[in-house]
Amino acid sequence: MLNIQNLTYLQNGVPLLQNANLQVFANQRLGLVGRNGCGKSTLFRLIRGEIQPDSGEIMLQTGKTIAFVEQEIINSHQSALEFVLDGDIELRQLEKALAHEVHDTDWFESQHRYEAIDGYGARARAAKLLDGLGFSNDALECSVNQFSGGWRMRLNLARALMHRADLLLLDEPTNHLDLEAILWLEQYLTRYPGSLMVVSHDREFLNTCVNRIAHIHNQIIDSYSGNYDDFECARVERIAQQTQAVQQQQRYIAHMEDFVRRFRAKATKAKQAQSRIKALERLTRIVPLCVEDDHYQLQINAPERGPDVLLKVEDMGFGYGEKRLFQHVNVSLRAGMRIALLGPNGAGKSTLIKLLIAELKPDTGRVSMASDIRIGYFAQHQLEKLDGLMTPLQHFQQLAPKETALTLRTFLGRFGLGANSEDRPVMTFSGGEKSRLALALLAWQKPHLLLLDEPTNHLDLDMRAALMLTLEEYTGSVVLVSHDRSLIGAVADELWLVADGQVRLFDGNLEDYKDWIESQRAREAIKPKHKKVIQPKVSKPNKKALLSKQAKLEATLSIAQTELAAINHQLANPVTYMTRPREEIKRLDQIRAELEGKITELEESWLELERMMEECD
């Protein structure tokens, strides 16, 4: 359906893509992955014809159509439902044709077509899409302008899903969604009837929805069948095979060159030597794939010891106009606490954070913050707060005028903002590059408390993993809102549920939360008007603490097991022994032993927690 051949695109004279190839077939669900700034969004712009390649071709099969999500926040007085229905262009054309009073042959043809595409069911389909994306029944009739930026982005997504195109392009669709809507979108996309190309840095999301991965790397595109996990395994294998092929080819080249050198001068062999020179010239050199081994080494500067209670919320109430969001909320945030906020759409997670940092004032009760503490707040729309005209270094110099440029550059380098980007204005940055800068600015300021509202949006998987490790080591307190399940698992000791006007401890792990959401949804489906909120189970503090400890342990265990599997894979491959220096193999073996030890310890602690919980019951 889509054929990309020898595509080259230069960004400021430097190739971003060079002789890249990719084919997308009908009904394929393709995940497009690669590090921040490798050119994924640029590839989408090329496919849509918004920018032109420097050379090569992008061919879409004749008659096929492309749907994509508008990235602009649109101003419109239309109702949400009508706005989404506009996504189905053919439907709108047919509606116009059917409005004609003269019932001629064209009219009857339109009527047939309208029935064939189930025009009568279109409204119900649009309403279902909006419901899945978290819009309430009442919201369907509200005008687009009444929604906030984030919700308007969801409307753009719904509109693109409504478009019955042959190829759907989605660029990080989960960024504007919460966990609940992501789970819905995953299910929706697995049943999507057309072809799909989706850029995402969310491993779980990719594992559920795609059946092929295209990886942009070293200016080319490699494709792999299967989901994201399959891609990771296959990539390790491909690198090993490629290394072996490179070595074989080098031996062959050396042999031919030697032949040419020795026999060029001899009249009897000159002809053969000539033909070998030609063969050598024709030979396509296999370029060794290199693994991305420049791992990020993030750093969050450690705060000095602060007060024991950082924030206290007492009998707090808050609402936007008529809509009451919180009533009689009582919670305290102590030093060292690490909390993830869960809760359905619009329950007030971001609002709660804004109340905590006094960006919003409560209507009743009090929110008090300890004096002399530094708070690092990563807002959902943090990237808009960066100054597009300034470079990353200038952002830092504003914050730390006394530091040398070298120190600041080194710190930026830890966040992957090295030589290629630190002196460019931020407006030329990709989404992920902007996020890295925003996080680096927070990390510099030795925060006692980090309030992170969707910090991993836009970040590539390596950077997410690095952030996860850094947050695990960070000594301050954390309040996290995230739809990144692995991040929550690794960072949070406690889950707080924001729902039904209250903020409570949630008894259980993320799997339990998924069940809770489903039960909530099921009830709403039966009684859409009079929804009865299921009370989450409130735990005995003891068992709750044990459960969250166990969840965290499971996340660490799963990371260790994945690392161990990767190392075992390398050590089991004979190519490793042929291609890697001995010290490196020794080091790998040592890491394997350490990981095995760590896993045994973690498993023992897990069993111990299990035993303690049985005693609690």
Ligand SMILES: Nc1ncnc2c1ncn2[C@@H]1O[C@H](COP(=O)(O)OP(=O)(O)OP(=O)(O)O)[C@@H](O)[C@H]1O
């Ligand atoms: N005007 C410009 N001058 C120089 N570099 C630019 C300019 N515009 C974009 N770039 C760079 O081109 C690269 C590709 O950007 P693109 O948005 O395609 O990346 P991406 O793969 O989508 O990244 P992300 O995962 O962060 O969304 C980035 O490094 C970006 O900084």
Ligand SMILES: [Mg+2]
């Ligand atoms: Mg992008």
